[in-house]
Amino acid sequence: MIRVEKATKNYQSGKVKVRALDNVSLEVKKGEFVVLSGPSGSGKSTMLNVVGCLTRITEGRLWLADQEVSHFPDHFLAAVRREKIGFIFQQFNLLSGYSTWENVSFPLLPLGISEKERRIRAMKLLEELNLETRADFMANELSGGEQQRAAIARALINDPGIILADEPLSNIDMGHIRMVSDLLGELKKRGKTILVSSHELQTPMASLLDRTVYFDSGKILVP
Amino acid sequence: MVKELTPRRGVAGIDKEMKDIAGHINLWLMASQNLRRHRGKSLAILIPLVLVMATASFMMFTRGGFVKDAEIAKGFLPDVTVQGIEAGRVGKISLTIKKRIEEIPHVKMVIPRVWGYLPLKIGGVDAAFTLMGLDLNRPVYNGKLPWTIERGAFLVPGDRRKAVLGQGVALSFNAGVGDRLQIEDTLGNKGEFEVVGIFNNTVQIYSTDLILVSLPDAGEFFGYPKDEFSDLLVYADSPENADLIAREIAGRFRNTRVLTGRALTDLVKEAFGRRGGTFQAMWLILLETVLLLVWAQSAHLSVDVSREIGILKAVGWQTGEIIEMRMMESLILGLGGTSIGILAGFLYALLGTPGISGYCLGCASIYPKFPVPVNCDFQSIVLLFILGVLPLMAISAIPAWLAGVVDPDEAIRG
Numbered sequence: 001m002i003r004v005e006k007a008t009k010n011y012q013s014g015k016v017k018v019r020a021l022d023n024v025s026l027e028v029k030k031g032e033f034v035v036l037s038g039p040s041g042s043g044k045s046t047m048l049n050v051v052g053c054l055t056r057i058t059e060g061r062l063w064l065a066d067q068e069v070s071h072f073p074d075h076f077l078a079a080v081r082r083e084k085i086g087f088i089f090q091q092f093n094l095l096s097g098y099s100t101w102e103n104v105s106f107p108l109l110p111l112g113i114s115e116k117e118r119r120i121r122a123m124k125l126l127e128e129l130n131l132e133t134r135a136d137f138m139a140n141e142l143s144g145g146e147q148q149r150a151a152i153a154r155a156l157i158n159d160p161g162i163i164l165a166d167e168p169l170s171n172i173d174m175g176h177i178r179m180v181s182d183l184l185g186e187l188k189k190r191g192k193t194i195l196v197s198s199h200e201l202q203t204p205m206a207s208l209l210d211r212t213v214y215f216d217s218g219k220i221l222v223p
Numbered sequence: 224m225v226k227e228l229t230p231r232r233g234v235a236g237i238d239k240e241m242k243d244i245a246g247h248i249n250l251w252l253m254a255s256q257n258l259r260r261h262r263g264k265s266l267a268i269l270i271p272l273v274l275v276m277a278t279a280s281f282m283m284f285t286r287g288g289f290v291k292d293a294e295i296a297k298g299f300l301p302d303v304t305v306q307g308i309e310a311g312r313v314g315k316i317s318l319t320i321k322k323r324i325e326e327i328p329h330v331k332m333v334i335p336r337v338w339g340y341l342p343l344k345i346g347g348v349d350a351a352f353t354l355m356g357l358d359l360n361r362p363v364y365n366g367k368l369p370w371t372i373e374r375g376a377f378l379v380p381g382d383r384r385k386a387v388l389g390q391g392v393a394l395s396f397n398a399g400v401g402d403r404l405q406i407e408d409t410l411g412n413k414g415e416f417e418v419v420g421i422f423n424n425t426v427q428i429y430s431t432d433l434i435l436v437s438l439p440d441a442g443e444f445f446g447y448p449k450d451e452f453s454d455l456l457v458y459a460d461s462p463e464n465a466d467l468i469a470r471e472i473a474g475r476f477r478n479t480r481v482l483t484g485r486a487l488t489d490l491v492k493e494a495f496g497r498r499g500g501t502f503q504a505m506w507l508i509l510l511e512t513v514l515l516l517v518w519a520q521s522a523h524l525s526v527d528v529s530r531e532i533g534i535l536k537a538v539g540w541q542t543g544e545i546i547e548m549r550m551m552e553s554l555i556l557g558l559g560g561t562s563i564g565i566l567a568g569f570l571y572a573l574l575g576t577p578g579i580s581g582y583c584l585g586c587a588s589i590y591p592k593f594p595v596p597v598n599c600d601f602q603s604i605v606l607l608f609i610l611g612v613l614p615l616m617a618i619s620a621i622p623a624w625l626a627g628v629v630d631p632d633e634a635i636r637g
């Protein structure tokens with residue numbers, strides 16, 4: 001389902017070159033639930049960005065659903081993101097000028113789905129995440145945990161096959177952690193491939209995990 | 224392999240093309256919602272745009288009107304106009320001089336005119352009209368009528384006590400074809416005429432204040448002796464000979480004032496052209512201000528804009544779709560602002576340019592009571608729309624495009 005082969009990602013920040021991923025390879029099968037773990041700055045977010053086609057690797061190759069996408073032009077990558085991937089950002093990345101339900105339904109807009117239908121679909125997910133009372137709040141009026149749950153709803157609205165979640169529980173309180181974990185478990189049951197980053201070794205999702213991959217300084221530690 | 228991933232637009236059952244159209248409509252709806260949502264930002268662009276377009280359209284319509292007037296006037300003005308001088312002031316000119324001018328080489332035709340200003344009081348307001356008598360037995364202006372008639376007919380040879388009115392006159396007296404017009408000016412001249420026609424306003428600046436009658440009627444009205452006139456319109460066999468004829472007349476007849484047609488129209492054109500130039504400069508400065516404003520705003524917000532574009536791309540929007548939404552916002556703003564501006568400019572010109580008409584009408588002293596000629600043609604309007612919409616669209620598309628070509632991750636970071 002996901003195959004990263006000898007991927008290297010360099011960032012140029014001013015004069016300093018940062019090697020965020022250093023020749024890493026990873027394979028995740030369809031329906032697998034994998035956690036990327038490791039200390040801060042070890043390359044977990046970078047790995048998710050690469051798999052989510054949000055950034056291009058400097059060297060190496062990437063396959064999604066048996067298709068090599070590393071050489072795809074921008075236009076096709078947008079289509080990949082639209083059809084195959086649900087991405088939950090570490091920083092949530094909601095658009096502040098819009099309401100919660102609008103944020104959740106953004107991926108559907110260019111598909112030509114009517115506003116009414118978009119709202120119905122968004123409300124359904126918001127209910128699952130106990131956020132329906134915040135549907136008409138502006139995104140910037142939400143608490144951190146609420147923003148994170150809205151971001152989760154947005155990632156799921158397209159019913160993607162691959163879910164990439166960057167620290168999805170970092171801002172969520174105990175009560176809602178259960179809810180989000182349950183939702184992820186439910187998605188796993190439906191056959192979704194799930195990749196989650198977490199810098200905590202003991203994640204609350206431990207019971208769902210198929211395996212954990214450890215990152216350190218841009219490399220994957222072999223157990 | 225690659226083909227499989229072309230943007231199939233989801234949901235089975237509905238035709239792909241229909242989905243595409245619905246997608247575009249969603250983007251346009253979103254664009255208009257965005258404008259309402261960010262009302263402050265929209266107004267910050269809309270208001271200066273309306274002001275600029277109002278100024279620009281006002282300028283274009285009126286300047287166009289003046290230049291067109293001058294062009295048309297050139298077509299029928301005589302090559303040389305000869306006035307008499309009596310005791311140092313403009314006075315009458317006699318039939319004898321007319322006959323002697325006709326003998327000068329290259330002179331094709333000499334048409335005598337009797338005319339004068341009619342100082343009147345209409346509803347307590349001072350107005351000045353021009354009453355002009357023409358020799359109806361002569362083919363007027365090389366056989367081509369200098370004025371076009373909107374209603375009724377032109378005078379025919381032998382007509383007496385009949386008049387054709389300019390629109391300004393008809394309006395002031397509320398007179399129509401078939402009405403009888405009684406005129407008594409503040410100098411005591413009196414006359415009564417039957418209105419047979421009304422000029423249209425293609426040559427408004429020359430005809431709007433005009434009352435055209437037969438030569439003997441005008442003579443009678445102003446109390447001229449039978450063989451004297453106000454001036455003579457001299458037509459040359461070819462325009463190049465106008466100066467030659469003018470010099471010849473000036474040499475032969477000491478008590479005359481000789482004007483060439485070109486000198487007259489050039490004077491008019493220059494007066495209005497220079498005014499137009501001032502407006503043009505003002506307008507350009509304003510336009511520049513708007514562009515700078517828009518630019519400053521988009522630069523100021525560029526981190527936000529870039530982040531928003533990155534996020535939309537990350538959730539599956541195509542760069543083209545984002546640019547389409549942005550351009551649609553500009554298009555709506557541009558079309559709206561330009562339309563309102565043009566309408567405002569047009570109304571302002573039609574209402575007689577309250578506040579600045581004295582300045583704008585270079586010859587306010589000659590035509591004090593009449594509106595600036597308004598000339599609004601299709602081409603000017605298209606040009607105004609292009610000027611109002613395209614720069615705005617470009618200025619909003621460029622940041623969208625710049626942020627759209629980088630990876631979403633990079634765009635989000637700004």
Ligand SMILES: Nc1ncnc2c1ncn2[C@@H]1O[C@H](COP(=O)(O)OP(=O)(O)OP(=O)(O)O)[C@@H](O)[C@H]1O
Nearest residue numbers: 011013018020039040041042043044045046047199
């Ligand atoms: N856009 C960027 N430009 C420059 N350097 C970057 C960029 N993104 C990441 N890096 C660098 O790459 C390294 C890996 O970053 P990454 O965000 O992948 O770490 P992480 O494992 O997600 O850390 P955390 O647990 O704190 O989220 C870091 O040293 C970071 O400074």
Ligand SMILES: [Mg+2]
Nearest residue numbers: 044045090166
């Ligand atoms: Mg991270």
